[in-house]
Amino acid sequence: MDIRHEIAGWTTGGGAAPSEPVDSYTISTDGSIAVTVWSYGATLVEVLVEDNMGHPANVVKRLPDLAAYENRALNAYVGCTMGRFCRCVAEGRFVLDGVEYTLDRNEGLHHVHGGPDGFDRRVWRSRVEETQDEISVVFLLISPDGDQGYPGEVAVEAAYRLHESGRLTFEYTATTTAPTIVGLTNHAFWNLAGEGTIDDHVLAVNAARVLRFDDELIPMGGELSPVAGGPLDFRVPRRLGSTRVDNYLVLDGDRSWTAELRDPRSGRRMRVTTDQPGFGVYSGDWLAEPRTGLCLAASAWPDAPNLPRAPSVRLDPGTTYAHRTLHEFPPAVGTA
Template structure:
């Protein structure tokens, strides 16, 4: 196990963290997968995984250079850590302990993925961590000031990418706060197990019998999640994605597994296990690289700060936000 550290470049004068060095950390197993993470946005840039012939391909979509990541028009959260709150908050506001908090409005009247200068636009500090000979990690830290994007409390966040020799990639999140607040983190990687092209030929399975019903703004409507049995969103048995335009949030009731994505031509298979209550699934139809990857975003339910009937996203001083999502990579030998 080894790690390579390189300087990617510097942020520009207009960046949220202006004129800061951006570093790349590549975790190497030596005889299998390798993972590259940048400190800008705590971004997952490469996941090299072998196919059934032993060929290594990058199975997450990436942009060509740092300038592309810095440009919002070219970077729809590609591989980034999303926070303080993933997905949407209706009317960009919520009440906590009788106090109204107004958030940055970056999606019409609403707040999405942490705001205009969310965690995806920040430069994290990084350190390498190795607690056993079979696993190595890069741990990225960000301190988000009180009132950042409207959120209460100073939030200290650690995002760890852990690579095991077996090919297991783990996202570990921790956060603490100085005041009552809300937190919901996720990773916004666009997965493509073929290493290129579109994801239509991939097969998807989801361990979910319910989804959160959305309105035209992709925010939850009143009422409980809906049963997907027998409908277009029933992926409990593996089936091809085809031309389905997915931008949905699925309820995860069984912690055994969340999703399984496979690609027949390469033989690559990725099984996702998480301790989170839901999974956002997005087929990248609005990305310039249309349908070039599939987002599988484990995390909090959308608009939960305004929905007491949804799983709580509250974090208080003295407590610790914890989240773990694991990606297991395997290869199907037979075509």
Template sequence: MDAYTLGDGKGTDIVVWTYGATLVEVRVPDRDGHSDNVAHRLPTLADYADRDTNAYVGATVGRFCRNVAHGTITLDGVRHTLDRNAGPHHLHGGTHGFDRLVWREAGTERTEDHVTLTLALDSPDGDQGYPGDLHVETVYRLDRETTLTVAFRATTTAPTVVGLTNHTFWNLAGAGAGTGRTADRHHLAVNATRALRFDGDQVPLPGPPSPVTGTPLHLTGADPLGELRVDNFYVLDDPRSWAADLHDPASGRHLRLSTDQSGMGVYTGDALHPPRAGVCLQPSAWPDAPNRPDFPSARLDPGETYTATTRYVFSVR
């Protein structure tokens, strides 16, 4: 495994591992100019390799993130059985998904405006049950405007499904907040008035997304998260403008996320070790999209290129 550090020369640095194409650290200044890591990280590589301690922390998740009901997909009349790693269902790419693999460096770039790292992976036909040889790239770019861009690209040799995301848990208080810190004092706004409804296995229920206005799941940023438990998928209203705002009043750090994805998972990390050590914001394809013709398609065909881009803009208030 290799580790890469990218810096903007103004106090913001990120650390990326080739294991899982994982975003391990994001060090940004607070209102007093003190830089600290705002991405929840695990103590050692062994902890990242241990599924009992690693809830996909910081990883690139795929071939298809989130849930595929009953671990099956049908493409052009052919039924494919995927690895079932969440009871009867398929979750986050399977037992040996992209988060469990060592990616290779496919290029670095440094200009006056940004530094970029590209990591690549080749997933063979039948990997975790998915059809088609898939070539995947994860791109991390940090620019001088304190913006981190995470982009994904993929091509296939046969019809398949793809939905990639980054699974970082954000805690803007920073590592210096001490052991057992949580993001409970953070203010979170999500640019969405609808969310999917799930059953007990996190499989979307039949029917359209439900309004969240007037419910605890309507996240406006007006109040701290407190003890609110969230593990939902939001239908974003204007994600290219902004999808989420996260703010820590104590440090002054602020994160604005924008994306070209139409939905985003939000998880308050209640099953993390330690619990609620960060908030996960996952722009991605919709859960169980391969089996839901009423959801945006996650299909990728030969000759096409899958792309997904998310930008994280850091500032202080």
């Protein structure tokens, strides 16, 4: 295995913010996988995987340069680490221990994907960890008390770990100085063809229920609906076609598998397992280049701090938030 470090560029700054260098790391196995990550937003930039003819291609959506990642109009959170809480907090409010907290709003009345200056907008510190069979890039961030309205100073680590077998793991941990809420995820858009749209991809998700959303994609009190027979029924592998998806699928109890994606033409496959309660699944219909990637963001329930039925997202001093999601890329199958 090998790791290469470069400088991807310098941030433009803004206001009183100084320009900062952005680290780029590329980890490669002795086989057919190479992964590039940047310290800006702790972002997954590239995953090179071979097709059924042995030709490598990048299977995550990548923007042309650092300036594009900094430009909110061009960057729909592509590949970034989202936090302090991903997806949404309805009306930017939640109550913890009887105290109501008001978060910075960036989608009308709502707080979405960590707010206007979320973790995706920060330059993280970094370190490299190496073992005999795995190389990891670990990004580190301190989120101060009051950051985007959240209580407590939170220390966060986001690790990308590549095993010599080609297994790619996302690991997140966080600790806090005061009771708060935390929910982190990666927002990569996957395209196993390496180009074009995802319409011919085949998706399976081990989820029989979906959160009911209103017209603003806010959960309706935590109500769940069955997916059986509907457009979100991916319990059996199914071609995406033109189906528009922007929902949260609640995973079932059997965690031997959670999601699988494949591209029949290239033969590339991806299997995902996670310890999170569900996936935010988004078919990228509102990207600048629509449907050029499928987002499979393993995470807490959207608006979890306001939903009594949702698994807890509370983090207290002396405890550690932990999230682990694995991506495996079996050898490509079939012929082009």
